[in-house]
Amino acid sequence: MSVIVEQLTKRFTTGGTPAVSDVSFHAPSAAITTLLGPSGAGKSTLLRLIAGLELPDSGSVRIEGVDCTHLPVQKRGIGVVFQSYALFKHMTVRQNIAFGLETRKQPRGEIEARVDEMLKLVQLEELGKRYPGQLSGGQRQRVAFARALAIRPKLLLLDEPFGALDSRVRIELREWLQSLHEQTGVTTLLVTHDQEEALEISQHVVVLSDGRVAQAGPPEEIYDRPATPFVASFVGGTSVLHGSVRSGRAEVGTLVVAAPQSAREGEAVQAFVRPHDIKIAKPAHGSNELTTGRVERLKSVGGYVKVLLKLPSGETVTVEVPRAEFDDLGVVEGDHVHADVRMAKVFLGDFAI
Incomplete structure (x- = not known):
């Protein structure tokens, strides 16, 4: 079950700047497609348009080949x-998990069986009688997933589902979501500003900037072959x-x-360099070799050391060196x-x- 968005535009004020502008993309069936971008890029607005919580000024949304642009939420x-x-x-x-089934007037026996199935799916079988206030943040989010999946949706929409959780729980739930998706196979659209999250769990990524699609494709393509300076700067922590x-x-x-093959002599360029794509070395003792730059700052971050290198031009570049490799370099600040x-x-x- 795929989702096709075509030329979707939404303004919240007459004549104002569109929150979403002429957006088109295809979310593949049975895949996780992530809408990735900084705050204000239009991610959540786009998700609400697909959900039917907002109506577009123009464009269309097709779910499983059906034009849903003006259908109410409950019919999508x-x-x-x-x-x-x-x-x-x-x-x-x-009761939370059963809510959507009860509003659809399903038989009580079917509701109870489905709730049992969902509790097992989200690994909360022993917590069915508790209230949300008695659960951890990660457990509450699993209940939210169970409630959304209980109605057997054709499409699952996730709006920053891990944003309120601490980093450890976020990582755990990412892995859990991947496992959940493998079990259910439901087509999923995920909104996040976390590029690591997007690259880790998605099969397809749509990068948004200022309400427009900057690039769409598999995670590897987005990371290895950014199509625009914005994508190159946003994905991968580049200098x-x-x-x-x-x-x-x-x-x-x-x-x-x-340089690009089409480059002309003397033409201005911008290079986007990721921290792990730079290798540094200390000149041999007593050497008069010209050096590249000066180490301004060193910061140990877990298994690697972050090196801030200042070039003669005054520009700085960040380098990440594995800790074991850094220890062998013998570099200190000022070198x-x-x-x-x-x-x-x-x-x-x-x-x-």
Whole structure:
């Protein structure tokens, strides 16, 4: 069951800037498609348009080949999970899960069986009689998933479902969501600003910027082949360096990277370099070799060391070095080092992102 969005536009004020502007994409059947972007990119508005909680000014939404653009929410066959859980505090876990089935007037025996099935699916069999206030955040979110799935939706919509949870629980629930998706196979749209989350659990990613689609494709394509400077800067924690083309190569400060084939001599370029794609080395003792930059700051972060390298141009670049490798380097703050770029994404021109 796929979702096709075509030229969707939504304004909240007459003549105002669109929250969503001419958005088109295809969410594959039985896959997790993530709507990824910074705050204000239009992600949640787009999800609400697909859900039927908002109506577009123009464009269409097709679910399983059916034009649902103007159908009410209850006729779209969707389940929705919000960041805030939206559970009924006065109802037990079982009653929350049963709510959607009861509003659909299903027989009591079928409701009880389905609730039992959902509790087992979300691994909360022993907690059915508790109230939401007696559960942890992760448990409440699982109940929200169970309630959304109980009605057997054709489409599951997730609006920042892990946003209110601490980092450890977020990671646990990501893994749980992947397992849940493997069991159910329901087509899922996930909204997040967390690129790691998007790249880890999605089969398809739609990157949004200022209400428009910046790029859509498999996670590997988004990460390895960003189509625009915005995508290159947003995905992967890149440093942005400015320079120009010299002898067929892009020279950005004291770093040299491959230039696009269409580049002309002297043309301005911007290089987007990820922290793990730079290798640094300390010159041999007493060497007069020219160095790339100066180590401004060192910060140990778990299994790696973050190195802030300042280039002669005044620009800085962040380098991540595995801890064991860093210990062998013998680098301290203030040292001058060599830096080689393994990989960079270079765009022609000098522009604001």
